[in-house]
Structure formats: structure tokens, C-alpha cells
Amino acid sequence: MAGGKEIRTKIKSVQNTQKITRAMEMVAASKMRKAQDRMRAARPYAEKIRNVAAHLSHANPEYKHPFLVKRDSLRRIGVIVVTSDKGLCGGLNTNVLRMVLGRMKEWEGANHGVEICAVGTKALGFMQRMGASILSHVTHLGDTPHMEKLIGPVKVVLDAYNEGRIDALYICYTRFINTMKQEPVLEQLLPISGEALGSATGHWDYIYEPDAKAVVDELLVRYIETLVYQAVAENIASEQSSRMVAMKAASDNAGNVIDELKLIYNKTRQAAITKELSEIVAGAAAV
Amino acid sequence: MAMTMHVDVVSAERSLFSGLAEFLVAPAEMGEVGVYPRHTPLITRIKPGTVRLKLPDHDEEELIYVSGGLLEIQPQVVTILADTALRGRDLDEAKAQEAKQRAEEAMRDRSASMDYAKAQAELAEAVAQLHAIQRLRKQK
Numbered sequence: 001m002a003g004g005k006e007i008r009t010k011i012k013s014v015q016n017t018q019k020i021t022r023a024m025e026m027v028a029a030s031k032m033r034k035a036q037d038r039m040r041a042a043r044p045y046a047e048k049i050r051n052v053a054a055h056l057s058h059a060n061p062e063y064k065h066p067f068l069v070k071r072d073s074l075r076r077i078g079v080i081v082v083t084s085d086k087g088l089c090g091g092l093n094t095n096v097l098r099m100v101l102g103r104m105k106e107w108e109g110a111n112h113g114v115e116i117c118a119v120g121t122k123a124l125g126f127m128q129r130m131g132a133s134i135l136s137h138v139t140h141l142g143d144t145p146h147m148e149k150l151i152g153p154v155k156v157v158l159d160a161y162n163e164g165r166i167d168a169l170y171i172c173y174t175r176f177i178n179t180m181k182q183e184p185v186l187e188q189l190l191p192i193s194g195e196a197l198g199s200a201t202g203h204w205d206y207i208y209e210p211d212a213k214a215v216v217d218e219l220l221v222r223y224i225e226t227l228v229y230q231a232v233a234e235n236i237a238s239e240q241s242s243r244m245v246a247m248k249a250a251s252d253n254a255g256n257v258i259d260e261l262k263l264i265y266n267k268t269r270q271a272a273i274t275k276e277l278s279e280i281v282a283g284a285a286a287v
Numbered sequence: 288m289a290m291t292m293h294v295d296v297v298s299a300e301r302s303l304f305s306g307l308a309e310f311l312v313a314p315a316e317m318g319e320v321g322v323y324p325r326h327t328p329l330i331t332r333i334k335p336g337t338v339r340l341k342l343p344d345h346d347e348e349e350l351i352y353v354s355g356g357l358l359e360i361q362p363q364v365v366t367i368l369a370d371t372a373l374r375g376r377d378l379d380e381a382k383a384q385e386a387k388q389r390a391e392e393a394m395r396d397r398s399a400s401m402d403y404a405k406a407q408a409e410l411a412e413a414v415a416q417l418h419a420i421q422r423l424r425k426q427k
Contacts, residue, residue, distance in 0.1 A: 038300070038301075041300065041301040041302060042299055042300065042301075044295070044297045044302050045297040045298060045299045045302075045368060046299075048295065048297055048359075048366050048368060049368055052330070052357070052359050052366070052368075056330075124393065128393065134390050134393060135387075135390060136383075136386040136387060136389070136390045137386075137389065137390055137393060138386070146300070146371070147299050147300060147370075147371045148371065151379060151382050151383075152379075152382030152383050152384075152385055152386035153383075153386040155379055155380075155382065155383035155386070156383050156386050156387050156390070159383065205328070206328045206329055206330040206359075206360075207327060207328065207329040207330070208329075208330055208331070209315060209316060209317050209329065209330070209331035209332075210316065210317060210331075210332075214332070215330055215331065215332065215357070218332060218357065219357060222357070222368065222370075225299070226299050229299050229300075
């Protein structure tokens with residue numbers, strides 16, 4: 001039978017763990033709120049840029065940007081994998097990576113090569129272990145993602161698309177639905193489908209300065225960058241809420257373990273007292 | 288009351304301004320442009336600089352610094368899609384080069400830096416084994 005002291009130390013250690021998980025839960029809860037705000041703050045820009053891009057692509061039928069043209073042969077596929085930098089956030093990263101892995105197997109089965117752009121330490125580590133071909137990566141984005149850090153890695157992927165090294169581009173991240181629910185999604189970025197942009201409104205056209213091509217080129221690059229940024233922002237909000245939920249569960253579990261241990265501890269203590277008493281009584285009777 | 292138009296200045300990270308204005312000056316690529324309501328539709332790139340807005344019922348102009356982006360003008364609505372970072376062909380190129388290099392390095396020393404996480408996991412496993420052994424010894 002375990003001694004009273006050992007159980008006490010065990011209880012102490014579980015209590016310490018519980019303190020940590022509870023603190024992490026609260027930190028994640030407050031970060032989550034900010035992350036959600038940031039995610040929403042990015043929406044108007046994305047919406048505006050989508051509207052303008054939609055209009056431009058419909059208003060200029062004579063100029064087709066390569067991003068809008070579907071290629072006949074699909075040889076290599078690029079995937080931007082967005083994960084968190086840190087762990088302890090439930091199944092968030094596992095779900096995303098499992099989804100990507102499933103798709104990669106499918107593509108490789110169909111003889112398509114896969115190129116990876118990893119966002120977040122977890123994606124990078126996983127892809128390195130898998131031996132995937134990594135085009136670019138970015139890690140340690142922190143709680144506030146900055147466009148500046150994403151420009152380089154995204155440009156590498158877009159250049160690869162322009163040069164024909166990849167023929168399609170997907171992005172995989174965790175979509176934030178609500179605090180309790182986040183789900184991994186895989187979306188196509190390139191080529192941009194007409195439906196994604198929606199239909200044009202009206203039949204007028206802009207005056208372009210300096211010319212339509214330059215403006216459209218720049219706009220579409222921004223559009224893709226915005227989508228990636230949005231995915232990263234959404235992933236961070238998902239990460240925080242997922243961590244909050246995971247840490248809450250961990251705190252609750254620690255509470256249960258403590259209760260059980262206390263019960264065992266009290267039982268042992270009671271048993272020891274009873275034993276001692278009966279020994280005394282027996283001793284007295286013998287005299 | 289003077290005519291007004293709706294002006295939105297948005298960046299990918301946040302919204303910088305949204306409201307009515309009577310007049311606006313922006314640093315377009317081909318030179319500064321001044322925009323009054325009912326301007327013809329126009330779209331252009333803008334250079335890093337200040338956007339000046341004349342708001343109704345305000346004598347002073349509202350100044351917003353933008354580090355480049357796109358200016359979209361429609362008769363009643365003006366949208367400035369501001370960049371949050373300094374952009375430029377060379378700057379972007381440099382960033383891309385840097386990213387490429389880092390990716391190559393990461394690919395090269397797959398064994399070295401990568402497996403910090405793996406090493407950590409192995410360490411944790413070893414520690415757990417040690418604990419188990421110690422416990423077994425105690426029981427004997």
C-alpha cells in the first residue's frame with residue numbers, strides 16, 4: 001500500500017500542473033479575444049480587394065492574368081500549410097497535417113508532385129520529417145501576424161506558379177467557426193476561379209494609371225497575399241480558442257485526479273488510525 | 288452643404304479610416320491626384336506618402352500616412368487599399384530571396400536543426416524510462 005507521504009507529494013504535483021493549465025487557459029482566453037478582433041479587422045480589406053479584382057477580371061476580357069487561367073496539365077501542386085508555432089492546443093495541428101497528408105498521398109498517387117510552403121514551426125517540422133519538398137517557410141509569427149513576414153514566402157510560391165514549377169496552389173489552415181468549433185479546411189488559391197470572385201456589377205470601366213496590366217498584376221498578388229494573411233489570422237484565433245478548450249479540459253481532469261487521490265489518501269490515513277487503535281485495544285486487553 | 292463621398296482607407300491588418308469626405312488628395316504613382324465627389328472611375332497605384340482628407344464640418348485636414356497601395360475611385364466611393372509594409376519590386380525580391388535561402392538551409396540540415404522537437408520527445412521518453420526503473424528498484 002502506498003504511503004501517506006507519497007500520495008501527498010503526488011497531490012501536490014498534480015495541483016501544480018493544474019495551476020499551470022489554468023493559467024494557460026486564462027492567457028489563451030484573453031489572447032483569443034484579440035485574435036478574433038484581428039481576424040475581423042482583416043475582412044474589409046479582403047472584401048474590397050475581391051470586389052475590385054472581380055470587376056477587373058470581368059472588365060478586361062482581352063487581358064488574362066496567368067492567375068486566372070486554368071492550366072491544361074497538372075503536374076506539380078503547391079500547398080501552403082498553416083499551423084501554429086506552439087503545441088498544447090488540442091488536435092488543431094494534427095487535424096490540419098492529417099488533412100494535408102491525405103491529400104498529398106492522393107496527389108502523389110495521381111503522379112502529381114507536391115511543393116510545400118510551411119507557415120508555423122509545427123508544419124515545418126512535420127514536413128521536414130516527411131521529407132517533403134519545401135519551397136519556403138515562415139515561423140515565429142507571434143500573436144499578431146504581420147503582412148511583412150508573409151510577403152517573401154508567398155512571393156516564392158507565386159513565382160514558382162508564374163514559372164510553371166507548380167500548376168495549382170492550395171492553402172490548408174484551421175477555420176475559426178466559433179470558440180468551441182474549428183475545422184481544418186483545404187482551399188484552392190490558384191488558379192483563381194471565376195466563381196470565387198463573383199460576377200461583375202455594371203458595364204462601366206475604370207481609367208487605369210499607368211495601365212490595366214500593371215494594376216491587375218499588382219492587385220492579384222495582393223489578393224493572394226490577403227487570403228494567406230486571412231488564413232493565418234484565422235489560424236491564430238483557432239489556435240487560441242483550441243488551446244483554451246484543451247487547457248480547460250486539462251484543468252478539469254487534474255481536478256478529478258486530485259479528488260481521487262484525496263480519497264485514497266484519506267482512506268489510507270483512516271486505515272492507519274484504525275489499525276493503531278485496534279492494536280492499542282488489543283494490547284490493553286492482553287494486559 | 289458641400290457634396291461628400293464615402294472614403295475607406297483599409298489595410299490588411301486594420302481599417303484606418305472610414306467616413307465621409309468632401310475632398311481628398313492622394314500620392315498616385317503618376318503624380319498627386321485630387322478627388323472631388325463624382326469623379327470618373329479610376330484605379331491607380333499609390334506611392335508611400337500622406338493622404339489628405341477634407342472632412343465635412345472640419346477646418347483642418349485629416350492626414351493618413353500610407354506606405355503605398357492602390358487607389359480605387361468610383362463616383363460616390365473612394366477606396367484606398369493601403370499596404371502595411373513598404374513594398375517595391377526590389378524589396379519584395381529581397382524578401383523572396385531570403386525566404387528561398389532559409390528554405391534551402393532547412394532542407395539541407397534536415398538532421399541538425401529540425402529535430403529539436405524529436406530530440407525533446409526522445410528525452411522525455413528517456414526520462415520516463417528512468418522514472419520507471421527507479422520505481423521498480425524501490426519496489427524490490
